[in-house]
Amino acid sequence: MNQGPQLNHSPQVNQNPQLSDGIAPDAILRVSHVTKFYRGVPAVRDVSFTLRRGRSLAVIGESGSGKTTLTSIAMGLLRPDCGDVEYYGDARDSADTAHSRDTVHSGETADSAGMSIINNHAALLRLRRESGIVHQDPFASLDPRWSALRSIAEPLRARGVPRDEAERQAAQTLQSVGLDPRVYGVRLPVDLSGGQAQRVAIARALVVRPRLLLADEPMSAIDVTARLQILDVLGGLRGKVAMLVVLHDLGVAQRLADDVIVMHHGDVVERGTVDQVLTHPRDSYTRRLIAAATL
Numbered sequence: 688m689n690q691g692p693q694l695n696h697s698p699q700v701n702q703n704p705q706l707s708d709g710i711a712p713d714a715i716l717r718v719s720h721v722t723k724f725y726r727g728v729p730a731v732r733d734v735s736f737t738l739r740r741g742r743s744l745a746v747i748g749e750s751g752s753g754k755t756t757l758t759s760i761a762m763g764l765l766r767p768d769c770g771d772v773e774y775y776g777d778a779r780d781s782a783d784t785a786h787s788r789d790t791v792h793s794g795e796t797a798d799s800a801g802m803s804i805i806n807n808h809a810a811l812l813r814l815r816r817e818s819g820i821v822h823q824d825p826f827a828s829l830d831p832r833w834s835a836l837r838s839i840a841e842p843l844r845a846r847g848v849p850r851d852e853a854e855r856q857a858a859q860t861l862q863s864v865g866l867d868p869r870v871y872g873v874r875l876p877v878d879l880s881g882g883q884a885q886r887v888a889i890a891r892a893l894v895v896r897p898r899l900l901l902a903d904e905p906m907s908a909i910d911v912t913a914r915l916q917i918l919d920v921l922g923g924l925r926g927k928v929a930m931l932v933v934l935h936d937l938g939v940a941q942r943l944a945d946d947v948i949v950m951h952h953g954d955v956v957e958r959g960t961v962d963q964v965l966t967h968p969r970d971s972y973t974r975r976l977i978a979a980a981t982l
């Protein structure tokens with residue numbers, strides 16, 4: 688049930704081979720013609736993009752434009768009404784990339800086929816195992832009863848890593864986000880500032896060495912000074928892990944992302960490299976976002 692304009696293929700849209708519909712050899716995730724309705728109203732309409740290894744893609748748009756719906760679908764957290772998400776993983780681990788390609792979600796036709804359901808389930812598990820998520824509000828995402836070190840070690844413990852080794856890796860990861868594990872490792876979330884708590888949340892997402900990191904408005908719930916720390920930490924990950932970053936602000940996208948898609952009322956109205964879109968915006972909505980950018 689594809690409704691709405693096919694904006695992904697519109698000649699008005701900035702052309703960018705990295706985000707085109709063809710499967711790039713280093714694609715890690717491909718979202719194809721995804722649509723999602725809530726009570727008959729489209730939240731995301733016919734959106735496609737490819738995320739490549741080591742690239743960072745920002746999804747930009749005002750509140751209600753469909754960013755969270757789209758990225759939740761991409762991460763296998765929400766089922767689309769139509770379209771597919773294909774997760775390729777990391778070709779470094781696979782002699783034949785095609786064999787590691789699984790469809791996470793499919794439309795109704797594929798769901799009715801037994802093999803598709805098995806493939807979907809396997810791909811979904813793999814995507815979840817190989818990805819990390821940083822939410823908007825670190826205090827809502829951290830267990831208030833757990834020390835920073837325990838929060839970070841827990842995903843490793845859940846994968847069967849022995850406690851000592853999990854805590855050693857957790858301490859290392861805490862250090863890598865700029866927090867001394869001897870000082871901050873024992874602290875509960877209540878004893879952390881917003882920026883520190885968000886760095887703990889980032890460390891928890893990174894400790895499992897994800898192939899793919901989703902950061903959903905990672906700075907919107909923390910104060911302005913702490914945002915710079917988060918920008919530094921996430922900016923430092925560019926090129927090292929594939930990132931999907933949900934943002935309101937195109938100025939922030941310039942610091943965190945290589946590529947951008949701009950969403951408006953569930954449609955992609957513009958796409959390209961961040962530099963391309965910032966210097967030659969084609970859509971009036973994008974121009975308004977640029978005028979409102981803070982960095």
Ligand SMILES: Nc1ncnc2c1ncn2[C@@H]1O[C@H](COP(=O)(O)OP(=O)(O)OP(=O)(O)O)[C@@H](O)[C@H]1O
Binds near residue numbers: 729730748750754755
């Ligand atoms: N569970 C839901 N039930 C009904 N409508 C929903 C639901 N979730 C989202 N929506 C609607 O879908 C549209 C897109 O929402 P979404 O949360 O994806 O936007 P967003 O761009 O991420 O917004 P924000 O920046 O405020 O998080 C909005 O109109 C929203 O009201």
